[in-house]
Amino acid sequence: MQGTQRAKRARAARKRATVWHFLGLVVVFMSSVFPFYWMVTTSLKSQADALAYPPKWLFSPTFHHYSAALFEHDVASSLLNSLIIASSTTVLAILLGTPAAYALARYEFRGKEDLWFWFISNRMVSPVVLAVPFFLIATKLDLVDTHIVLILLYLTFSLPIVVWICTDQFRNIPVELDEAARLDGASPWRVFWRINLPLAMPGIVVSAIFAFIFSWNDLLYALVLTRSDAITSPVAATSYMSGYELPWGEIMATGTLIVLPMVVFALAVSGRLVQGLTMGAVK
Amino acid sequence: MASPVMHARGPRKPARYFSVLPRSPAFWFLIPAIAALAIIGIYPLLLALYNSFHQYKLADLASGTPFVGVDNYIATLTDPTFWEALGRTALFLCVTLPIEVALGLFAALLLHRTELPWMRAAARVSLVIPMATTYAVVGLIGRLIFNRQFGVANYLTGLIGIPPQDWLADPTLAFVSVMIMDIWQWTPFCALILLAGLSMVPKEAEEAARLETPKWSMILWHLQRPYLLPGLTAILILRSADMLKMFDAVFTMTRGGPGAATEFISVYIQRVGFRLFDQGMASAQAIILLILTIVLSRLYIRFVYREAA
Numbered sequence: 001m002q003g004t005q006r007a008k009r010a011r012a013a014r015k016r017a018t019v020w021h022f023l024g025l026v027v028v029f030m031s032s033v034f035p036f037y038w039m040v041t042t043s044l045k046s047q048a049d050a051l052a053y054p055p056k057w058l059f060s061p062t063f064h065h066y067s068a069a070l071f072e073h074d075v076a077s078s079l080l081n082s083l084i085i086a087s088s089t090t091v092l093a094i095l096l097g098t099p100a101a102y103a104l105a106r107y108e109f110r111g112k113e114d115l116w117f118w119f120i121s122n123r124m125v126s127p128v129v130l131a132v133p134f135f136l137i138a139t140k141l142d143l144v145d146t147h148i149v150l151i152l153l154y155l156t157f158s159l160p161i162v163v164w165i166c167t168d169q170f171r172n173i174p175v176e177l178d179e180a181a182r183l184d185g186a187s188p189w190r191v192f193w194r195i196n197l198p199l200a201m202p203g204i205v206v207s208a209i210f211a212f213i214f215s216w217n218d219l220l221y222a223l224v225l226t227r228s229d230a231i232t233s234p235v236a237a238t239s240y241m242s243g244y245e246l247p248w249g250e251i252m253a254t255g256t257l258i259v260l261p262m263v264v265f266a267l268a269v270s271g272r273l274v275q276g277l278t279m280g281a282v283k
Numbered sequence: 284m285a286s287p288v289m290h291a292r293g294p295r296k297p298a299r300y301f302s303v304l305p306r307s308p309a310f311w312f313l314i315p316a317i318a319a320l321a322i323i324g325i326y327p328l329l330l331a332l333y334n335s336f337h338q339y340k341l342a343d344l345a346s347g348t349p350f351v352g353v354d355n356y357i358a359t360l361t362d363p364t365f366w367e368a369l370g371r372t373a374l375f376l377c378v379t380l381p382i383e384v385a386l387g388l389f390a391a392l393l394l395h396r397t398e399l400p401w402m403r404a405a406a407r408v409s410l411v412i413p414m415a416t417t418y419a420v421v422g423l424i425g426r427l428i429f430n431r432q433f434g435v436a437n438y439l440t441g442l443i444g445i446p447p448q449d450w451l452a453d454p455t456l457a458f459v460s461v462m463i464m465d466i467w468q469w470t471p472f473c474a475l476i477l478l479a480g481l482s483m484v485p486k487e488a489e490e491a492a493r494l495e496t497p498k499w500s501m502i503l504w505h506l507q508r509p510y511l512l513p514g515l516t517a518i519l520i521l522r523s524a525d526m527l528k529m530f531d532a533v534f535t536m537t538r539g540g541p542g543a544a545t546e547f548i549s550v551y552i553q554r555v556g557f558r559l560f561d562q563g564m565a566s567a568q569a570i571i572l573l574i575l576t577i578v579l580s581r582l583y584i585r586f587v588y589r590e591a592a
Binding site for chain 2: 013018021022024025026028029031032033035036038039042050051052053054055092095096097099100102103104106107109115117118119120121122124125126127128129130131132133134135136137152153155156159160163188189192213216217218219220223224234237238248251252255258259262263265266267270273274277278
């Protein structure tokens with residue numbers, strides 16, 4: 001009799017726990033999504049609906065702000081600039097970074113640890129530290145407001161991320177493959193290029209996505225080093241701020257255009273997001 | 284695969300760094316990346332170091348760029364605004380980080396439970412959204428949400444009876460608004476790191492503990508805590524470095540204002556360098572910030588990387 005009562009109580013407790021678990025997960029989901037949801041819905045509201053108080057939860061959507069932002073405010077060309085800059089820096093980072101990562105994974109040499117740590121510490125440097133001198137260099141070389149200066153600057157964080165993730169990836173490739181190829185007379189470069197690089201592709205793709213996201217998201221460097229021709233989309237998004245009455249629909253349409261592709265990319269690498277953000281120290 | 288040259292010579296001759304490298308393929312694999320990072324990462328720092336010992340005012344280049352010794356450093360270290368910006372950054376860190384860790388732990392524990400697989404998957408995926416949101420856009424969303432006239436923040440606080448506030452015009456509330464957006468963006472990061480720690484706990488030990496006690500706090504403290512510590516150290520140091528870098532979201536949300544209420548260290552240095560055009564002073568400040576960052580990254584390597592490696 002007592003036994004069944006205890007079992008009943010335990011079952012009730014488990015049920016309560018599940019209810020709390022459910023509610024907790026709902027809160028996590030809602031709070032993660034809400035600001036993003038608010039941005040997207042505001043971009044679809046007419047100005048009157050966007051400025052309504054209390055806020056409107058139901059409204060008839062309009063895509064007017066997207067065309068206004070893209071073509072009247074010329075966000076289209078800033079998105080194109082962002083695309084050019086972020087993909088160029090990603091390609092460069094992969095070209096320079098994968099051989100370095102391979103060497104760090106496969107060879108032993110003096111100073112390897114220090115080199116590794118030097119790569120790591122690059123990620124922690126505040127952009128403002130480099131922005132100050134880089135602005136002077138760019139001014140002297142007449143590179144302000146060009147794509148190339150941002151492509152190079154973004155290497156300071158995209159190259160380390162490629163090196164970190166790819167070193168890990170190369171370490172997971174059995175070294176016996178290298179040895180067998182060497183015995184067959186393949187040069188070190190051939191071993192890298194023909195055997196290791198294809199096998200490391202998953203890691204390379206992940207690191208490329210990270211390099212792209214970080215470059216795409218930067219504001220400070222772009223703010224300091226671009227004027228009009230080369231402005232990236234985050235700079236374009238801040239340029240609405242000068243007016244008196246803010247076109248919130250257009251601002252949020254611009255924000256959505258910037259963020260949406262990054263969310264898609266981040267979801268694609270969500271399994272390795274922590275690894276990418278902690279430089280592989282925590283998996 | 285160790286290079287045989289290195290091993291034959293290594294022990295006998297105390298070779299200097301990289302002295303035998305050119306003979307090894309590793310040298311040729313590494314040199315492009317090292318050269319690129321040296322040119323774009325180290326050369327500008329040396330230039331900043333050089334400028335920090337000179338007067339370099341972009342608005343007053345007519346008077347040249349004379350050598351001024353450590354004047355810029357003295358001016359920086361005796362500048363109350365600099366210390367206020369640094370103190371504000373530290374305060375922000377001390378208040379925001381514990382909240383992010385606590386909420387992150389809460390989310391991680393919820394995601395770690397085995398029940399409700401579909402809900403867990405949805406919540407986990409939703410955590411990616413804040414992390415992927417461009418920092419500058421986070422600031423813009425903040426401006427929208429905390430708007431005085433039509434912001435949804437006032438609407439939500441109104442539901443529990445708090446009268447509408449002018450969030451971004453009040454120094455304390457502006458600070459809190461920036462904090463809330465930072466917590467929104469970075470709690471998922473803490474949650475995922477702590478979740479990774481929780482999943483390291485051996486399944487059998489956890490099941491045994493659940494039979495012992497129904498209290499999750501007991502299990503957390505006695506069983507799971509050691510597995511969470513490396514992640515916590517990583518969070519602590521990385522978030523500290525991030526706070527020193529924090530610029531984009533603050534710039535788009537408050538521009539450091541009202542007054543200087545949200546002027547964090549990177550925002551202040553940017554203002555000195557690019558709105559007051561004093562590059563010499565900004566360089567000295569950047570070098571001081573760099574030293575702080577190097578200390579942090581050394582700590583990171585010491586406490587996190589060695590353990591993880």
